[in-house]
Every structure is written in structure tokens, then in C-alpha cells.
Amino acid sequence: MAGAGGSETLLRAVHELYHNPDKEVKKRAEQWFGEFQRSFEAWTSLLEVLQNSGCPTEARHLCSIGLKNKCLLDLEGLPKESVDVLRESIVSLLLAAEPLNGPIRTQLCLAFSGIAAHVPGPDWNGVGMVPWVEQRLSGGAKPLSVVRMVEIMCILAEEYGSYKPAVHPNRRRQYCKELESSSAKAFQMLTFAAQEQALLNDAKPLKCLLQAFSSWLNLGGPEKLKASCANTPLQLHNHPLVALSVNCLQSQDMEVFDMAVDVMCTLVNCTLSENVEVITPEAVELVNMLMGSALSLRPRLLQYVSDTKAGKDVIEMEDMVKSIAKFLVEISEAYIFYIAKGQSDFLVMVEAMLEVASHPDNEVSSMTFGFWYRLSKILVIGVDPDTEMKVLGEMRQPLIEMFNPAFSKLVGHLIEHVVFADDVDSWSKGDHKDFRKVRYTISDTLTDANLILGPDTTLSLILEPLQVHHSECSAGKSFDWRIAEAAYFCSKSISRSMPFDSALVYNLLCAIPTLPRQPQLLYTSCSVVGSFSSWVAGAMKKGKLPDASLLTSLLSFSSGALQDKDASSAAAIAFKHLCDSCCGLLGEFSEQLFSVYNAVITGSPGALESEDVIEVLEGVIFVAMAMDADKKQAAVQVIVQPILTPLQAMLGGSPAGNEVQALRLLEQLETVYKNVSDKQLVMQLLDHTSSIFDRALEVLGPHVECAEKVCSALKYGLKTTGTSTAQELLQHLFTNIPLRFSRYSHPCLLYLSSELVKIFGGQTQSHGWLQALVSGLVAKSHNKLMEIKNFDSRPDIVDDLFLLAGRVLTYAPAILFLEGGFQTLQLLFNCAVAGMYINHRDALLSIYAFFYLLLDTKNEYSAKALEAVLVPAGLILTKKLLAGITGAVPKAYLEDLGESLHRMLRVAKQLGLSWLHESLSCIPRTSLSDEEKQTFMVAAQEYLSNGRHRSFLQQVKEVSQICRRNDKVMRECNASLLASS
Structure with a gap:
């Protein structure tokens, strides 16, 4: 096939691509088309198929895509005369008596846009591209020529600034200037098109006209729009295109309505000063018109919300209401400075934002979250977080009080959105994931409301539905776990701001152990325990709690929840946070804590996820580190013994088939070294476990993840002990690391060596053994990379090799630059040059970082x-x-x-x-x-x-x-x- 040419061969390839059931044939046809598309012959063949009305639609569509790609990418190689012929051919196709379908016309318009990007203004009959389009199309057979003119103008504006056309940077900049200078002419052409009644009566061309207007507004701005009617001066709000857009807000066609909203949103941005969200004086009337148009749509939004809550069928209104919400949000965010200052003309938009926030669709209600965030920040600190502009002075408290009712209503709407739906049991994993994302964004917005309302008021509003439900249950109504779960979930968002004497928090936490053990409610309750752990610690330290009963109750609750498979992950995190926050208060309960720890660490494999075991382990280490020196050593011994005993037994026998269990134990040992901060204790641990690590690397050496855990544990241990590390251990390390690397090629050994360089590079007396270590590793890495002759095969080695090199240059450059280091430096340089195009981000950045330092x-x-x-x-x-x-x-x-x-x-x-x-x-x-x-x-x-x-x-x-x-x-x-x- 690749050797054939012409439109007939092209048609056969398209037929095979679309209709042949054989996947291999389809693949060959696709490859052929890709190669053919790059050939010079393709110009003629693609046009022949497009001009032949008898060709199948799919063939003409594929050829339109091919022609567009060639106009974007290959036009530079065509003579000027051929470009002129091509341009005329595309326009003729667009104006064909038998019209091409929409997707094909779009591709042809994109092809025309590609030609426009390549061809300088003087080469358009000396008048420029936009006037050429007007001359060529506005005088043709109406209304077809006018519609096609609008389609071309729409694409031209939308492709402004695009990097798709393969043009010289100077030409791209010049083309952008040409479009900008032609904006006034473009508005005149669109105004002319708006007088064509046939266009206005057809939804698709009308939508395209609005889209073109919006795109040229983004390009040219309000100044060019005003310049377009310089002969008959008009205020912006009276411009024919603006009036048309406003009228289209009443359209029953969803696409037309949606595009009219897009125009309105673009006009909103046109009313503001450049880089400052202040309304320009000449745009006041336009602002009034825009706000009036937006507010006139509110009844539709309210009707939709009302009908949805009443259970009516509202599916036909969904898209329209989303567009209305978008319009309202756009206006509110644009004029937020005026809203924040309490100017009466704009305060109505706050009510509109509350109405959008009450929309039952989370996607719609979340449109308002950015508005509430900015408004809360402006009111509290006086500065807009988006623009960093100072908006309000020192006298902000009256304004905060004025906005209190709005934020109180907002909290009520937000709580409704975090309640699980009735059909939650039938949800897919994707549904649960989407709902989690929504809840987290709602939590952020609750935090914004908290800034205005204060923590006690906010928590009181959050708990209000639960208190109402409690009264209903007392009257005989069955308990709805979803209401309780929503209240507890929302409470987490303000846990850090609650005062330590809050009775609301105390009662909230006291009630947790009494809640029904419904899986989702149990999970959320555990999360709440973790979130409020700092509050419990602070309240106890400040004497705001009568005794330790709340702490022990929550500790028992989270420990018990570890046995529930649905809540174990949240329970483990809650346990860790309680231990972390209250570590100084839990010493007297260490026996109970270690009992929980032993049950978890020695439990049957799979009883808890590895991550959950790590959380519990970290928790008891936090408590141990807060103990007195005489108790701390014994506590650490209790912690490591259940890890080391089975690990030593495993390494002493045959580990075959036990790699997974070994990995869990090594990960736990790594966690110990990561979190034990006492230097003396870590030195003792290293002395005790170095032989175990050595045996693990020997026995489990081929297992990459096990080797990584050993190296990571050593890394954390060395970080803690620093230059106080025992010389015997260092001697063992720098002797054995190159041998292990030579045998197993584990990059983690390179990383561990880089940590040694970082720690000991500042000691001149250590340079001798560091140089031996580094030179050995570099030589072996160089040999491995030269052997495979393909850096892409082992990017992990490349990455860690040059991380090591970078640390040597930073902490101990003498071992490369002085006597004995030149050969190592030469090998590193050769490797870096050879690997400069490696297809791996981290490895490539490590190489470049090496060059920076070198x-x-x-x-x-x-x-x-x-x-x-x-x-x-x-x-x-x-x-x-x-x-x-x-x-x-x-x-x-x-x-x-x-x-x-x-x-x-x-x-x-x-x-x-x-x-x-x-x-x-x-x-x-x-x-x-x-x-x-x-x-x-x-x-x-x-x-x-x-x-x-x-x-x-x-x-x-x-x-x-x-x-x-x-x-x-x-x-x-x-x-x-x-x-x-």
C-alpha cells in the first residue's frame, strides 16, 4: 500500500480503515495514511477526494483532517502560487452548492486558519486577511456565503495565539498583531451577518455567530468593539451584537442560550479595568444591563431547585440552569470588590450566590465556592487572595456582621450536600470517589464560613440538623445514620479553630462511642477522633477537661475500631493522632497502648493492611519518645522485639516464599528508625541490627523492595546518629555497598551512599573512605550502563547515580577534584553526556543538576x-x-x-x-x-x-x-x- 498513490489508493485505505474487520489491516491502513499525509502528493489527493461529492462522507471527513494538518504543519514548503490555489479551493468547498457537513466544514475552517497563520497580510491581495475574507464572502450568494464567513471568522478568533501552526516565531507574533488590528473590522463583519434574517432563524448559524462574537471580544476587547461603530457612536450596551446576545437569553434552543451566556460572561470581563477589578466609567450602563439580564434568569433557577426537591422531572432544564448558574457566578466574582464593600446595588448577587449554592447538583453548587473563599478573605484580612489587592481598610467588623446571615445560610446549604444519598449502597467506586472530592471542597468552604461566623457559631449550625433529628428520634422516628455522619464529617473542617473550653466539642466527642456501628458512620467517627486529637490534648493541658476519661474513651474506641475492616484505616490514623497529640499524657497508659500494639503487630498476616499497622506503630513510638529517659529505652525494646524476633527467624531459615512477610517486617523496622529521634537509642539499635540488615541484603538481595527498605532504615538511622555513627558500622558499609551493588544493581545502594556523603562529606578525615566508596560505585555504574547501551533501560540507576554525584559536588567536591578523583569525574562526565536524552524525567533532571554543579x-x-x-x-x-x-x-x-x-x-x-x-x-x-x-x-x-x-x-x-x-x-x-x- 505504501508504494501506491493517488486518490483511489487513498479511498481504498480509508475503506480498510473504517470497514475491514481485520485489526492488522486497519493498523496498516492507519500507518499508511500517516505516512501518506506527510507526502507532497497528499495535497492533490486530499483535495480530489474532498471535491468529489460522490466519495463517502467518512473519506471526506478523514481527508479534511489530513488537509487541516498539512495546512498547519507543511505549508512552509509550498510555493506562493500553490498556496493561493489551495486557499481558493478551501473557500470553494465551503461555498459548494451541496453543503458539506458541520465536522468537515470545521476542519476546512481550521485549514484556512492554518493558511492565515502562514501567509503575511500583504499577500492577501494587499488588503490583509480579514478584509480579504469580507470581500470574498460577504458579497456572495446569501445567506450561504454569510454563514460561511461567520464560521471562518469564529475559527480565526478561537485559534488566536495557537501554537499548532508550524510557523516561525516572528511570523506568529506578527499574525497575532494582524488579528488584533483587524478586530474592529471583524466586529463590523459580524454585525453585517447579524442583519441576515435567515441566519437568525437557524439555531446552528446563530450559535456560531454568538461564538464568533465572544471569541473576537476576548481577542479585541471593548475598545475594538466601540471602534467598529465609530461612524455611528454607540454605547457598548446598545451595540447590535450585544443586543442580539441579550435577546438570545430568551431562546429555547439550549446551544444558542448557552452561547449567549458565554457572550455575557465575556462582556462582564470587558467592564473591568485592565488588571484591576474596578468598573470603568463608560461601562456602567453595560454593567446595569448585564446584572439585570442575569437577575432576570433567577426565577428559572429557583423553579428548578423547587421542582427538584418536590421530586418533579427536571432533566430538560438541567443544562440551562447550569448556564444560568455560570452567568451569576461570573458576575458575582467580577464585582466582588463592590459586594465586599456592601454597595447596595450589588448585594443582591449574594442572594443569587446562595441560590446557586442551594442547587442540588454538587457540580453546580461548587461553582460558588471560589466566590465564598474570596469574599471571606477580603472581609477578614482586607486583601483579595486572587489579585493580592487591598480592598478594605481596618473597619471591617461591621461588614463581617452584615454578611453573617448569608454565611449562616451557606453553611445550611453545604451540610445538605455532604449527606449521603438514599441509594448509596448501589454506588460504584467512581461515584464514591466523586462524592469524596465534593466533600473535601465543601470542607474548605466551611472553613471559609468559619472565618466569618466564628467556630462556636459554625459548629452550632453544623450540628443543628443532628439536634433536630435527635428530637425526631425521641418522638419515635427511626435513626438516620446519614444525618449524624454528615454532621460529624463537617465538624472536622473546623477542628483546628475550636476553643479548648467548647462544650459543643466536648459533647460531640463524648457521644462518639455511643453511636451505632454503621460502617460509614464508624469510619467518619474515627476520622473525627483523629481531627480533634489536638483539641483533646490542649483541653487537658489547659485544665479544661475534668479528667482523662474522654481521652481513654476515645483511645478505647479507636483501638476497638481497628478490628472493623470498614473502619480500620481511619481507626489506625485516629490512634496515631491521639498518641501524637497526647504523647506526654499517655505515659501512665503505656501498658494498655502496648497491649494494643502487640495485638496489631503479631496479628495474623492480612488482619490489618500494612499501612494501618505502620500507623499504630508510629503512634506508640510517639508515646515512647515522650517518656523519661529511663523508661524510653525499655519502651523501644518492647516496640522492636516483635519485629526483630520473626525477622531473625526468617533470615536464619529459608526465606523462599516469605518475601511478602519479610517486606512487612522490614517496613516496620524502617518506621522505627524513621521515628525514633533519640541519638543514643538509635546508635544502640544500629549496633544491634546491623548484622540483621547485612543478612537481609544477603538473603533477600534479589528482592528489590526488601533491599530498598533495608537501605531506607539505614538512611534514617544514619541521619539521626550523624557523625557519631560507630566506625565499625561505617567500615562495614563502605566495604560492602559496592559489592552488593555489583551483584544486584539496586539503585537504593547508590542513594544510601549519597546519604553517607551528605553526612560525612564535611569531615576531611572521612574523604579517604568516601572516595573509595564513590569511585567503586561510579565505576560499576558506568560499566552497567555501558553494557546495556541504553540508559532508558535503567533510569533508576541513572537517577540515583547523579544524585550521588550531585551530593559529592555539594558536600565533598575534593574527592572528585583532587588527586585520585579525576578518573571518577571523567566517568561521571561521560555518563552524563551519554544520558542527556534519557526518557525519564527524574533521571534527566539529575543529569542536568550534575551539570549545574559541575x-x-x-x-x-x-x-x-x-x-x-x-x-x-x-x-x-x-x-x-x-x-x-x-x-x-x-x-x-x-x-x-x-x-x-x-x-x-x-x-x-x-x-x-x-x-x-x-x-x-x-x-x-x-x-x-x-x-x-x-x-x-x-x-x-x-x-x-x-x-x-x-x-x-x-x-x-x-x-x-x-x-x-x-x-x-x-x-x-x-x-x-x-x-x-
């Missing part, structure tokens, strides 16, 4: 070593950096590449400039012109002379955009640079 010389001895490494390979490094900049690596790393290049120039100076000049000369002139190369060289020279690297990095970005403008140019640049390196 090229940041601090003294004479490092400069000499760097010169010895850099001079022989500087040209190769420069070419590879330049190849990365021009497309060999994703654009996300451009800043890192630029930083590396400018640091290389700073070190190599004139020699670096010669490398850069030679590298640039490799790039074909068709990809990067001589003038552009010279501009880049001048920027590099200026950087060396004045040290200002920002302008140089800006030129790096410019060269990158030029050379990445299309695939062909990018491939040429990379091929020329890499072939010569």
Missing part, C-alpha cells in the same frame, strides 16, 4: 580538574545541549538545557564561544538562518561580557521555537548536530 567552579583546583574534563569533550557537549534545545528532548527541559549551556560558556569563555559557533554552523540555513545564528552568538558574547544571562536564556527560547516550528525542521537540526557529535 560547571559552577568555586576554586582553582576544581577549575583545573574541570578544564581537563571539559576541553576534550566540550564541543560534543555543546552540540548535544544545542540538539536538546532544538528538539531532541521535550520542551519542558528547555530551561535546564539553557542553564547548562550558559554555565558551560561561563566556564569555557572564548573556547566555549568557538564550540557554540561551530555547533551552530552545523544547522542548515533553511532551519536557522545566518542572521538568527548571529543573533544567538551576539547574545552569548554579551552574556560573557556583562554576566546578564536572562537575555541569553531568552535567545535560547527563541532558537528553540524557531527550530521546533515543524517536524521537518526539528529533524534536520537534530540530525545535523548529532551526526557531527
Whole structure:
């Protein structure tokens, strides 16, 4: 197939792609089309199919997509005469007597937009692109030509600023200016189209007209809209397009209505001063018109909410009400400064926001959350968190009191939204996940309300539905766990702000052990215990609680809930938080705590999730660390014994088949080292467990996760003991780590070594054994990477190798730059250059970080070593950096590449400039012109002379955009640079 051509072959390929049942045939057809689309012949074949009305619709649609892609990406290679013919062909297709369907026309309009981006203004018959469209289409057969003009104008505005067209950066900037300067003319053309009655009577063209108006408003702004009617001066609110948009708010067609709302939202932004949310004087009448239009839609919103609560069928109104909510929210957020200042004309929007917040659909009600957040912050601190502008002065309390009723109503609406639905038992995992997200955003908004209302008032409002329900239950109504669960869930959001003498909190917590053990209610109750653990600790320390009964009650409750599979995770976290917050108060209850811990740690595998066991373990460690010195050691011994005993037995026998259990035990031991903060105790632990770790690496060495846990435990232990670590352990480590790495290739051994460098790099007396350790690891890593000849196969080794290298350069550079370190430095440099395009984010960033540090010389001895490494390979490094900049690596790393290049120039100076000049000369002139190369060289020279690297990095970005403008140019640049390196 790939060897055939022409429209007939193209049609056969499309037929196979859409209709052949054989997946392999479909795949080959798709591959062929992709290759064919890049060929020069495709221009003719794609147009032939599109112009043949007898061809299947699917073929014409696929060809329209292909033509659009070619106009966006390949137009640079076409002669001007061919471009003119292509442009006329596309317009003729749009104006065809037998109209193409909407999706095909959209692709053709996008193709036209691609041509517009490539072709300079003077090449449109000397008048510019937008006037050319007017001349070509406004005088044709109406109403078809007018409708097609609107469709083209809509796409042109929507694609403004797009990076899809593969054009030179200078041309892209120029094209944006051309569109901006043509905005007034565009509004005139749309106004002309709005007089075509046939267009107004058809929903689809009308929707397109509104969409075009909205897009050009975003592009040109209100000034260009006013300029469009300069001959007959009109206020913005009287402009024909604005009037049309307002009238469309009464449309029964959902798409037209929705687009009219979009126009209204765009107009709202047009009423504000640039970068300041202040209404411009000339926009006052427009603001009044917009607010009146928005408020006139409120009855529909209220009717929908009322009908929904009454159980009526409201499905036909759903989309319309969402658009109304969007309009109301847009206005409220735009004029929030005026609302916050209490200006009477705008306060009505607060009621509107409450009505939207009461909407039963969480997606709609959550639209208001940003408004409430900003309003609360402005009222409390006087500054808008979005713009960081000062809005209110010191006298804010009267305003806070004025908004109290609104925030009280808001809390009531929010509580309704966190209550589980009646059909919760039939929910899917996705439903539960979505509901959790909604609840967390509601919690944030409750926190905002708390700022205005105060904690006691907010908690009282949260508990109000529960208190009402309690009265109902006393009268004989059955208990509804959902109401209780919602109240307890909401209470968590304000747990940190509650005063320690709050009777509401005390009663709330006292009631928890008495609640029915419904799974979801039990889970939430445990979460509440964890959230209020700091309150319990603070209340006890300040003498606000009569005794420790509440603490012991909650501890017993969370311990008991560990046995419930539905609530065990929340119970484990609650247990840990109680132990953490109240660690100084729980010493006298240590026996009970260790009893719970022993039951959990020695329980049958799978009784609790590994993460839950870790939470409990951390909790008892917190308590142990708060004990007196004489009790602390015994407590730690009690904690580690149930871990070490089975681990030693396992390592002493055959671990085959027990890797999972071994991993759990090693993870628990890692947790001990992570959380035990007493240096002396950790030194004793390391002395006791070093042989166990060594045996674990020997027996479980092939198991990557087990090795990682051993290394992580050692890392935490070494961090705590620091330079006080026993020399015998260090001797053992730096002797065995290279051997283990050579055998198993575990990157975690490299990371552990980097921790040793970080800890001991500042000690000159440690440099000898550190140099031996690092040189051994670098040599073995280099051999492994050279063996597989593909850095992408082991990015984990690359990442941790250069993390190690970076720490050496930061904490102990002497072991690389002084005698005995040059070979190691050379190997690292070679690896870094070889791995510069590795397809792994962390590994790539580690390599670039290594270059940053290496090229940041601090003294004479490092400069000499760097010169010895850099001079022989500087040209190769420069070419590879330049190849990365021009497309060999994703654009996300451009800043890192630029930083590396400018640091290389700073070190190599004139020699670096010669490398850069030679590298640039490799790039074909068709990809990067001589003038552009010279501009880049001048920027590099200026950087060396004045040290200002920002302008140089800006030129790096410019060269990158030029050379990445299309695939062909990018491939040429990379091929020329890499072939010569």
C-alpha cells in the first residue's frame, strides 16, 4: 500500500480503515495514511477526494483532517502560487452548492486558519486577511456565503495565539498583531451577518455567530468593539451584537442560550479595568444591563431547585440552569470588590450566590465556592487572595456582621450536600470517589464560613440538623445514620479553630462511642477522633477537661475500631493522632497502648493492611519518645522485639516464599528508625541490627523492595546518629555497598551512599573512605550502563547515580577534584553526556543538576580538574545541549538545557564561544538562518561580557521555537548536530 498513490489508493485505505474487520489491516491502513499525509502528493489527493461529492462522507471527513494538518504543519514548503490555489479551493468547498457537513466544514475552517497563520497580510491581495475574507464572502450568494464567513471568522478568533501552526516565531507574533488590528473590522463583519434574517432563524448559524462574537471580544476587547461603530457612536450596551446576545437569553434552543451566556460572561470581563477589578466609567450602563439580564434568569433557577426537591422531572432544564448558574457566578466574582464593600446595588448577587449554592447538583453548587473563599478573605484580612489587592481598610467588623446571615445560610446549604444519598449502597467506586472530592471542597468552604461566623457559631449550625433529628428520634422516628455522619464529617473542617473550653466539642466527642456501628458512620467517627486529637490534648493541658476519661474513651474506641475492616484505616490514623497529640499524657497508659500494639503487630498476616499497622506503630513510638529517659529505652525494646524476633527467624531459615512477610517486617523496622529521634537509642539499635540488615541484603538481595527498605532504615538511622555513627558500622558499609551493588544493581545502594556523603562529606578525615566508596560505585555504574547501551533501560540507576554525584559536588567536591578523583569525574562526565536524552524525567533532571554543579567552579583546583574534563569533550557537549534545545528532548527541559549551556560558556569563555559557533554552523540555513545564528552568538558574547544571562536564556527560547516550528525542521537540526557529535 505504501508504494501506491493517488486518490483511489487513498479511498481504498480509508475503506480498510473504517470497514475491514481485520485489526492488522486497519493498523496498516492507519500507518499508511500517516505516512501518506506527510507526502507532497497528499495535497492533490486530499483535495480530489474532498471535491468529489460522490466519495463517502467518512473519506471526506478523514481527508479534511489530513488537509487541516498539512495546512498547519507543511505549508512552509509550498510555493506562493500553490498556496493561493489551495486557499481558493478551501473557500470553494465551503461555498459548494451541496453543503458539506458541520465536522468537515470545521476542519476546512481550521485549514484556512492554518493558511492565515502562514501567509503575511500583504499577500492577501494587499488588503490583509480579514478584509480579504469580507470581500470574498460577504458579497456572495446569501445567506450561504454569510454563514460561511461567520464560521471562518469564529475559527480565526478561537485559534488566536495557537501554537499548532508550524510557523516561525516572528511570523506568529506578527499574525497575532494582524488579528488584533483587524478586530474592529471583524466586529463590523459580524454585525453585517447579524442583519441576515435567515441566519437568525437557524439555531446552528446563530450559535456560531454568538461564538464568533465572544471569541473576537476576548481577542479585541471593548475598545475594538466601540471602534467598529465609530461612524455611528454607540454605547457598548446598545451595540447590535450585544443586543442580539441579550435577546438570545430568551431562546429555547439550549446551544444558542448557552452561547449567549458565554457572550455575557465575556462582556462582564470587558467592564473591568485592565488588571484591576474596578468598573470603568463608560461601562456602567453595560454593567446595569448585564446584572439585570442575569437577575432576570433567577426565577428559572429557583423553579428548578423547587421542582427538584418536590421530586418533579427536571432533566430538560438541567443544562440551562447550569448556564444560568455560570452567568451569576461570573458576575458575582467580577464585582466582588463592590459586594465586599456592601454597595447596595450589588448585594443582591449574594442572594443569587446562595441560590446557586442551594442547587442540588454538587457540580453546580461548587461553582460558588471560589466566590465564598474570596469574599471571606477580603472581609477578614482586607486583601483579595486572587489579585493580592487591598480592598478594605481596618473597619471591617461591621461588614463581617452584615454578611453573617448569608454565611449562616451557606453553611445550611453545604451540610445538605455532604449527606449521603438514599441509594448509596448501589454506588460504584467512581461515584464514591466523586462524592469524596465534593466533600473535601465543601470542607474548605466551611472553613471559609468559619472565618466569618466564628467556630462556636459554625459548629452550632453544623450540628443543628443532628439536634433536630435527635428530637425526631425521641418522638419515635427511626435513626438516620446519614444525618449524624454528615454532621460529624463537617465538624472536622473546623477542628483546628475550636476553643479548648467548647462544650459543643466536648459533647460531640463524648457521644462518639455511643453511636451505632454503621460502617460509614464508624469510619467518619474515627476520622473525627483523629481531627480533634489536638483539641483533646490542649483541653487537658489547659485544665479544661475534668479528667482523662474522654481521652481513654476515645483511645478505647479507636483501638476497638481497628478490628472493623470498614473502619480500620481511619481507626489506625485516629490512634496515631491521639498518641501524637497526647504523647506526654499517655505515659501512665503505656501498658494498655502496648497491649494494643502487640495485638496489631503479631496479628495474623492480612488482619490489618500494612499501612494501618505502620500507623499504630508510629503512634506508640510517639508515646515512647515522650517518656523519661529511663523508661524510653525499655519502651523501644518492647516496640522492636516483635519485629526483630520473626525477622531473625526468617533470615536464619529459608526465606523462599516469605518475601511478602519479610517486606512487612522490614517496613516496620524502617518506621522505627524513621521515628525514633533519640541519638543514643538509635546508635544502640544500629549496633544491634546491623548484622540483621547485612543478612537481609544477603538473603533477600534479589528482592528489590526488601533491599530498598533495608537501605531506607539505614538512611534514617544514619541521619539521626550523624557523625557519631560507630566506625565499625561505617567500615562495614563502605566495604560492602559496592559489592552488593555489583551483584544486584539496586539503585537504593547508590542513594544510601549519597546519604553517607551528605553526612560525612564535611569531615576531611572521612574523604579517604568516601572516595573509595564513590569511585567503586561510579565505576560499576558506568560499566552497567555501558553494557546495556541504553540508559532508558535503567533510569533508576541513572537517577540515583547523579544524585550521588550531585551530593559529592555539594558536600565533598575534593574527592572528585583532587588527586585520585579525576578518573571518577571523567566517568561521571561521560555518563552524563551519554544520558542527556534519557526518557525519564527524574533521571534527566539529575543529569542536568550534575551539570549545574559541575560547571559552577568555586576554586582553582576544581577549575583545573574541570578544564581537563571539559576541553576534550566540550564541543560534543555543546552540540548535544544545542540538539536538546532544538528538539531532541521535550520542551519542558528547555530551561535546564539553557542553564547548562550558559554555565558551560561561563566556564569555557572564548573556547566555549568557538564550540557554540561551530555547533551552530552545523544547522542548515533553511532551519536557522545566518542572521538568527548571529543573533544567538551576539547574545552569548554579551552574556560573557556583562554576566546578564536572562537575555541569553531568552535567545535560547527563541532558537528553540524557531527550530521546533515543524517536524521537518526539528529533524534536520537534530540530525545535523548529532551526526557531527
